[in-house]
Amino acid sequence: MGPEGKTLLNIIILGFGFMFMFTAFQTCGNIEQTVIKNFNSTEFHGSGYTSMAIIYGVFSASNLIAPSVVAVIGPQLSMFLSGLVYSGYIAMFIHPFTWSFYTASVFVGIAAAILWTAQGNLLTINSTDATIGRNSGIFWALLQFSLFFGNMYIYFAWQGHAHISDKDRQTVFISLTVISLVGSFLFFLIQKREPEATPSDSSDSLPAESTESASVVVSSPSLGSQALDAFKKALQLSVTKEMLLLSISIAYTGLELTFFSGVYGTCIGAMTRFGEDAKSLIGLSGIFIGIGEILGGGVFGLLNKCNRFGRNPVVLLGMITHFVAFYLIFLNIASDAPIAPEEGTDLEAYFTPSVEVALFCSFLLGLGDSCFNTQLLSIVGFMFREDSAPAFAVFKFVQSITAALAFFYSNYLLLHWQLLILVIVGFLGTLSFFVAEGTVVKSRQDTDYNSI
Structure with missing residues (x-):
C-alpha cells in the first residue's frame, strides 16, 4: 500500500x-x-x-x-x-x-x-x-x-x-x-507516518515522531515555548474584532449543543402523554438529530466548495430552522419537562403532545446545528488561516464554556425560559456572523481590486 x-x-x-x-x-x-x-x-x-x-x-x-x-x-x-x-x-x-x-x-x-x-x-x-x-x-x-x-x-x-x-x-x-x-x-x-512525509510542518509532525527518543530529546526544549506561544496567540486572537463577533455565534452553538444533546431527550422521556414508549423515544430522537446533522453537514460542506452566495444564507437557514423547532417544542412539550421528577409530567403545553412533531423537531435541531457549525468552521479557518490552531482553541473554549453554563442552568429553568435564551442568543449570533462575513467579503474585494 x-x-x-x-x-x-x-x-x-x-x-x-x-x-x-x-x-x-x-x-x-x-x-x-x-x-x-x-x-x-x-x-x-x-x-x-x-x-x-x-x-x-x-x-x-x-x-x-x-x-x-x-x-x-x-x-x-x-x-x-x-x-x-x-x-x-x-x-x-x-x-x-x-x-x-x-x-x-x-x-x-x-x-x-x-x-x-x-x-x-x-x-x-x-x-x-x-x-x-x-x-x-x-x-x-x-x-x-x-x-x-x-x-x-x-x-x-x-x-x-x-x-x-x-x-x-x-x-x-x-x-x-x-x-x-x-x-x-x-x-x-x-x-505512524514517515517523518519525511510531512516536511512542510515540523510542529505537526512532532507528536508522530515522539516515539523516537532522539527526537524527543531534540524537541523537548521547545515544547514549553511552543505551548506558551500558542497560548499567547490565542489570547491575542480572542480580543480581535473578528473573533469577538464570531464568539457570539460560537456561544450559541454551545447553548444549542446542550439543548439537543442533553435537555431535549430528557424532555421527551418525561412526557407521560407519549405513553409507555416515552423512554424509548429518547433514542429515536437521537437518530433524527443524527439524520439532520448528516444531511446538513453533507450538503453545506459541499456548498463551501462553490461559495458563490457566501456563508450568510446557510447561517440564516440554520437560524430559521432552529426557531421553527423552538416554536414547535414550545407548543408541544410541557414547560416543566426538563426538571420533571422520575415519574414524568402529566402537563400539556399548547396542543395535544405529538410524537411526530417531537421527532420532526429533533431533525430540525440537527439540521440547524450543522448549518451553524459548517459555516463557523469555514469562516474561522479562512479568517485565521495563519493561526488556525490558536483560533480553533478559542473556538472550543467559547463553545465548551457556554455549553457548561447551559447544562448548569438546565437544572433550574423551565423549558420556555431555556428556549427564550436560545432565541435571543441565536438571533444576536446570526447578526454578528453577518457582520463578520461582511468583513471577509470586503477584504476579498479589496484584494481583488489591488490585484488589478
Missing part, C-alpha cells in the same frame, strides 16, 4: 474509533438524566445536567494544557488513554455513586481536551493541502453516524418501559462500555 493509501486508511480507522467511542458517550449523555431520575437509591444525589456542566467547564480550561500532553506522549497514546477515561465514565453508571459520578466528570473534561487536540493533530499529520478537505469530510461523516447506533439500541431496548429498572440500566451501560473500549483500542491500528 502506497503512502496515500496508508494515510487514507489511518483517517478511516480514526473515524471508526471516534464513531465507536461517541456511539457510547453521546448515547450516555442523551439518556443519563433520565436514568438518574429512575435510579432507586437514597444515597445518590447526582444530576446529569450538573455532570455535563462540569465536563464542559473542565474541557474548556483543559484546552490550555492539552497541546503539551499530546506533544509529549504522541497523539495515538493520547487518544487511547483519553478513550479509557471515557469508558470509565460510562462504566460508572453500572452502579453510580455521587462522588464517583462527579469525579469521573472532571476527568472526562480533561480527557476531552486531550482527545480532540490529538484528533486534530493526527488528521493534520495524515493530510496534505489537497486531501485535508476530503479527510475532514470522511472523519466528520463517520463521527456523526455515532448518533444512529446507540440511540437505535436505546429505542428497541427501552420500548414499552415506563420505568428504567436497575437491570435495564446495567445492561445498557455494560454494552456502551464495551463499545467505547473497542473504539479506544482501534486507535492502535493507526500506522
